[in-house]
Amino acid sequence: MSISTFKYMLNRAPSPSERAEGEDSIKLRINSFSFLIATFLFCIFSLNAQDSIQQTDIPTVVVKARAKQDKILLRWGVNNKFAWKYGNEYGYIIERTTIIRDGQPLTKPEKITLSGEVIKPKPLAEWENYVDDNYNNNNMAAVAAQAIYGEDFEMNDKDDENTALRVIHQSEELDRRFGFALFSIDQDFEVAQYAGLGYVDTNVKPNEKYLYKVISNVPKELLEIKDAGVFLSPSEEEDLPQPMDFIGHFYKDAFVLVWEYEAFLNYYTSYNLEKSDDGINFKKINKVPITKLADNKSTGISYTDSINQYNKKYWYRIRGISVFNEISKPSKAVELTAHHNLTAVPFFIEYTMISDNEVLLEWTFPVEETNLLKQFDLLWANEALGPYKTVREGISPQTRVYNYTGLKPSNYFKLKAISNHGETSLSSPHFVQPIDSVPPLKPEDLIGRIDTFGVVTLTWKSNTEEDLKGYKIFRADRTNQEFTMLNKYSVVAQSYTDTINLKTFSKNVYYKITALDGHYNQSEYSEIVILQRPDKVPPTSPVFDSYSQENGQVYLKWTKSSSDDVANELIYRTMANTDKWEKIYETETDTTSFFIDDKITPGSNYLYTMIAVDNSGLESPPSPPLSIKMIKELAKPEVKGLYATIDRDNKQIQLFWRYNEADVFEFLIYKKKKDGTYTLFRTATAAEKELVDVELNPNTTYYYGIKAVFKDGSVSKWSEIEVKY
Structure with missing residues (x-):
């Protein structure tokens, strides 16, 4: 078919019946067809969920069958655009092998070739007649014919250079043909038969079961295509399942209908949507079958219907459409009612303080939307960002003032408008703050510690004031030094970390804190905590x-x-x-x-x-x-005659000794108490032979030792005596 021939099919001269409808009607059909092409530009072109048609490395035939009491319906396709192109030219062969009869396998299966010849798309002349005869109710035939026989896949859209068809013209020609062909034949089984991708076997018996094999007739040296088959008996007829999970919502002045799609893709590739205003008589409202658009994460499909009349009930239901033109039973109907949306929001205009604990709030709300309201709810929080809690429910829609008791130091109010249908709108936050001149209590239990790196950790008991803003931290290095504030912003937690220099002569560091409320009232200073710096400076040497x-x-x-x-x-x-x-x-x-x-x-x-x-x-x-x-030891004789006398009247002890060795330089006298250690007590010249000790305590035992030191540095042996005073 040439492009001019196909354009003729779309824009041909009106028939006598069409002339009666007028030129506007013909133009409408042409524009409707163009709209159909644009609408399905991004559709998923698939035979069904289990037989998804995709571009893969191995060209393959994909087959689906449906058993009826007196016939078996066959549908097939290919997963490769080149296989589809060559399949149109060379066609397909269907072999049927009878495997089972009366429940028993045949010892010699009976194989025949169905249709008697290769199955190809119908000739162009038959397509023209079919399109002419079905133009009013089957645009899919025209789409499939153009995809198979058109010189190029161009539509009559010169009146609008910016339509979605421009996107089609920029894509690959064969991709367009392949995609639109598969989509159009999925929507109509008769079109699939015209396209050489469908067949009805009427020569069947219910007591037999057949193996159908669809074989590509494309020469293998041109393109090798794997065949496929199904095993089925007419007695295995199944009822189509009822569509499920169909729900509807009223949303933004429209009805949104949603239902499960992928779970039923084995049965239905598209749907009809029916509508009723009485719940009994339903009418299909979609002009073309409804199918899912391009792949997304959702397994469902949706449809949006405009509102004809508000505050009126409508009923919706869906019917599935199989690739064999079978229409399912309707789903359960959903009942929906449209209503006007709530668009206005409450607005606080002022407040009046009744007391430190009570305030009169006043707001506005448009009169024209008051009849849409069910109630107002008053919400409160101590911060602008919340969280907010409801403090009063069910305020009358006509009310515009409310007296609130139970104010906190910081109060943020919002007013929620609730419609009769559950919609809500929320006012902006409105701040109310009572007058407060009372400072927080003095912080208590301030303690701290300093680690070996000079990191100071302070903690204290939390104040309990509801409007507490935080704490200020102060430090000094000496008792006579003015304290310095450490934090620019209030500390909210009950702890603070500071870092100090440890290599300083100040052993201690001093801290104190104050509490601050939301009105910046400051408490008294806490008790000063004194912390000792870890010692990092070694002592001086002896x-x-x-x-x-x-x-x-x-x-x-x-x-x-x-x-x-x-x-x-x-x-x-x-x-x-x-x-x-x-x-x-x-x-x-x-x-x-x-x-x-x-x-x-x-x-x-x-x-x-x-x-x-x-x-x-x-x-x-x-x-x-x-x-x-050390000098060498020169042992000299010990001091002789060491003895003592006790004079208790004069409170003294006299020591006497004798020593006749020559070259004595001096005598060293040592003293200790019992269990004590000898220490040097006195020295005496070589001529002296006695000593008086008055450094005494009553009832004490003393020990005295003596040795002589000679001029050459040698010493005598040790002599000692015990004296009980």
Whole structure:
């Protein structure tokens, strides 16, 4: 068919009956057909859900069959546009094999070729007559004919260069033909037979079951197409299911009808929608079958119908249409009523404070929509964004003022208008704030801690005021310093984190807070919390002042560390030419500054050093090492005749001794109490042989020791005596 021939079919001269209808009627038909093409531009072209026609790598025949009591209906198609094109040219062969008779398999199945010849689309002349005879009620025949025989797939749309048909002309020619052909034959089984894709087998028996095989007649060297088949008996006739899940809504001045589509795609590819104004007599309202548009996530399909009359009941139902032109039973009808939508919203105009707890609210609402209202509801929240709760329901539609009791420090009101049909409209928030000059209570239970990194964590007990806005945090480094506010914005939580410098001479840091309400009334300051900084500064080092060697012992004296947080001081010793230091002494009191080392070897060289340790465990740098070379031991006889006399009247003890060795330099006298440690008490010259002690306590036992020190540094052996005073 040439394009001019097809245009003739669309715009041919009117028949006598058409002339009676007039030119307007003919124009309407042509425009309706063009609208049909545009409408189905984005439709899904499919045989059915299980036999979806798609472009795949392997061209394949897809078959569907339907059993009737005296016949079997066959429909097939292909899943490839080139297979469809060649199929139109070379056709299809249907083989039927009788497999079962009277319930028993045949030992020799009976195979025949149906139709007696290759099945192809009807000749062009038959299409022209068919289109002419069915133009008024079957536009699908014209669509299929143009897809198969048209020189190009062009419609008569020159009057409107911007219609959706422009999109069609820009797509691939074969894609357009393939898609529209499949869609049109899906809508009408008779058109499918004209297109060479449908067949009715009437030579069947109910006691037999047949295997139908549809074989492409396209030469394999041109395109190999897989065949397909179905196994069916006339006795297996099934009733079509009733469409389900059909519902309707009134939405934005229209009726929206929705129903399940994909679950019934095995049975129906399109639907008719019927409408009634009495619930009994229904009339189809769609001009073309209703089908689903392009793929989406929804499994349903929808249709929107305009409103003829408001406040009137209408009934809707659907009927499914199969690919074999079968019409299903109607679905259950849904009943819908249209009503005018609520468009106005309430608007607060002012409020009047009755007391700190009570307010008179006033609003407006258009009189012309008052008759649509069922009621007003009053909503409240303490913040503009909510959440809002309903505090009064069922306010009369004629009411425009309301007296509300129970105000909080912060109040936001909204008014909800509710129509007789459940629609709602909501006013903007309206703020009401009572006068408040009372500050919050003083915050309590402020506590804090500082970690080793200088991070301060403060916590406190939450205030209970409903209009509490937050807290301000203040800090000082000294008691006489002015406090500084730390936070620019109010702290809402009951905790705050601060960071401080630990390497400072200020041991403590001081914090206090205040509470702030919604009117910026500020509370009294909390009690000040004092936090001690973790010690990060090590103490200063102690320094050796002097030393001496006596009787094979070393006497060490030092100046203590100047830091005031020293816990103890440690003395370490090592022998010269070694790196191993040994702790030999740790002070037990903060006043000790003297130590006698008696665990040494005469003639050896020793190094001594000291460190101070503070309350945080920080250690000072070691003091400069003190090097001491011990003299060799020259043992001298012990001091003889050491004895004591007690003079209780004069509260004294006299010590006497004898010693005749030459070259004595001095005598060293030591003293201790029972269970105590000897300390150097006095020194005496070589000529002195007695000593008076008046530093006594009654009922105390004292021990005295003495040794002689010679001019060459050697010492005598030790002598001691016990005296009970």
